[in-house]
Amino acid sequence: DGGITQSPKYLFRKEGQNVTLSCEQNLNHDAMYWYRQDPGQGLRLIYYSQIVNDFQKGDIAEGYSVSREKKESFPLTVTSAQKNPTAFYLCASSIGPGGPEAFFGQGTRLTVV
Amino acid sequence: AQSVTQLDSQVPVFEEAPVELRCNYSSSVSVYLFWYVQYPNQGLQLLLKYLSGSTLVESINGFEAEFNKSQTSFHLRKPSVHISDTAEYFCAVSDLGDNQGGKLIFGQGTELSVKP
Numbered sequence: 001d002g003g004i005t006q007s008p009k010y011l012f013r014k015e016g017q018n019v020t021l022s023c024e025q026n027l028n029h030d031a032m033y034w035y036r037q038d039p040g041q042g043l044r045l046i047y048y049s050q051i052v053n054d055f056q057k058g059d060i061a062e063g064y065s066v067s068r069e070k071k072e073s074f075p076l077t078v079t080s081a082q083k084n085p086t087a088f089y090l091c092a093s094s095i096g097p098g099g100p101e102a103f104f105g106q107g108t109r110l111t112v113v
Numbered sequence: 114a115q116s117v118t119q120l121d122s123q124v125p126v127f128e129e130a131p132v133e134l135r136c137n138y139s140s141s142v143s144v145y146l147f148w149y150v151q152y153p154n155q156g157l158q159l160l161l162k163y164l165s166g167s168t169l170v171e172s173i174n175g176f177e178a179e180f181n182k183s184q185t186s187f188h189l190r191k192p193s194v195h196i197s198d199t200a201e202y203f204c205a206v207s208d209l210g211d212n213q214g215g216k217l218i219f220g221q222g223t224e225l226s227v228k229p
Contacts (some may be wrong), residue, residue: 004156033217040122042203042221043157058216090156092217100145100164100207102217104156 002027006091006105013078013085013112021076021108023091029103030096032074036060037088037107046089049074050096078110086112115140115208119220127228128196134189134223136204145207146187148178150200151222157203163187174198199227 004025013019025032031050035043045058049068063082068074074093078085088109092102120135138144145164149157161172168180178189187204204220 043219
């Protein structure tokens with residue numbers, strides 16, 4: 001079945017450590033996105049990529065980094081510079097920039113302990 | 114920059130009552146509009162979308178939304194809700210204007226709570 005796979009579902013990190021969240025899609029989509037979800041704040045765009053080897057910062061990119069070396073993969077690294085990393089992270093993809101619609105993974109819940 | 118406002122953070126309603134979840138966006142230039150639904154601890158699922166053509170769009174489970182360009186709104190409605198409709202609903206806009214790269218921007222979400 002085609003879809004987007006995020007792993008792991010739950011992740012615990014000690015303060016000061018970097019951690020990488022995985023996002024893989026087999027939909028042959030060009031565009032991929034990372035969002036952060038906090039209660040009452042909706043989804044905020046961290047980074048997005050319209051094509052392989054290219055990506056742009058979203059609204060809250062500070063403390064995060066991404067790569068897009070393969071069309072299928074768009075990993076997100078939460079660095080120690082991110083002051084409040086505990087959140088629910090969602091990866092999405094779409095056929096091209098702007099959609100026409102985005103497909104979402106099941107999310108990764110990151111908790112800093 | 115494009116922004117999306119969902120006017121109600123929580124909407125409690127009784128089963129079989131009608132409901133409207135409101136959504137406004139900031140720009141009337143070329144856009145795609147979406148409603149997504151999220152159940153607890155899950156990703157988002159597309160509920161319905163407006164790309165072009167008829168301004169009234171419908172989903173398979175009884176929801177509908179109307180694109181109003183003059184009011185820059187895309188409100189979601191259902192004439193009779195079920196307990197199973199309890200979830201969080203997100204309005205989203207894909208801005209196709211220059212320099213936007215088709216970014217998908219979300220509102221803050223509306224928590225729909227259907228009571229028996």
